Amino acid sequence: MQNAGLAALGLDWRYLAFDVRPEELAAALAGARAMRFIGLNLTVPHKLLALELVEALDASARTWGAVNTVRFEARVGPDAWRPLGLLEEVPDTAELRAHGFNTDADALETALREDLGLALPGLRVLLLGAGGAGRTAALKLASAGVAALFLVNRTRSKAEALAAEIARRYPGARVQLGYPPGPVDLVLNATSLGLRPGDAPPWDAAAFDLRRAGAAYDMIYRPAETPFLAAARAAGCRAANGLGMLLHQGARALEIWTGRPAPLAVMRRALEASVYGGTGA
Known part of the structure; x- marks a missing residue:
């Protein structure tokens, strides 16, 4: 790319x-x-x-x-x-x-808008993962004015620390630990689960039915369809992988280095060839 x-x-x-x-x-x-x-x-x-x-x-x-x-x-x-x-x-x-x-945070917002037609303000979001990628996503979502943000992480203490940080930096944000009791507009996977064959699912299907989600986004882009995205599509969700986020964070980085607009169409074709066609980018 x-x-x-x-x-x-x-x-x-x-x-x-x-x-x-x-x-x-x-x-x-x-x-x-x-x-x-x-x-x-x-x-x-x-x-x-x-x-x-x-x-x-x-x-x-x-x-x-x-x-x-x-x-x-x-x-x-x-x-x-x-x-x-x-x-x-x-x-x-x-x-x-x-x-x-x-360049990650803005790239996520752009990808959600382009790939799923979602504008962040007012959304109800279930975020899976509170590590590095999850933290950046959570802060971006809170700053953009989502209506509700539900944090789920394997280590609860990390989710608690992230919720406390959000409360301190964005006092008006509505953050809750655990799975939502009702429907959400978006389930966002910010974990690495799905990168490798045999990985456990990033969410607990017994605790949350994906049929209660309008859309699903996986930050993972290789494989192009993770088991999480496959399950989301089967449940009727609009779904997208992390290719768009990777494209836009990379394009912005190129602009930072060169001081020139990034050739997005060229970069997108190279990235899609790498992920979907097996050639180098």
């Missing part, structure tokens, strides 16, 4: 994947800065760790409490920094910094 976007923009850049252990994230960021990387994307468990490792945080990272995009910048004045991707040359003596952003 990113390499297709870079090619469409005529940029001689490459997007590469690296496995980095959590304890080596600081060294990896320092190495990327030393090698004059334009930027990085981070995935779990690095999104929370990076909050303490970058020199600057965008409002998006401060609001959602996670960093999934890093842009390297050079000082060009006493209080001025410029993205490395916008500089023709970076002097060896340049002072550099890492600037952290979060």
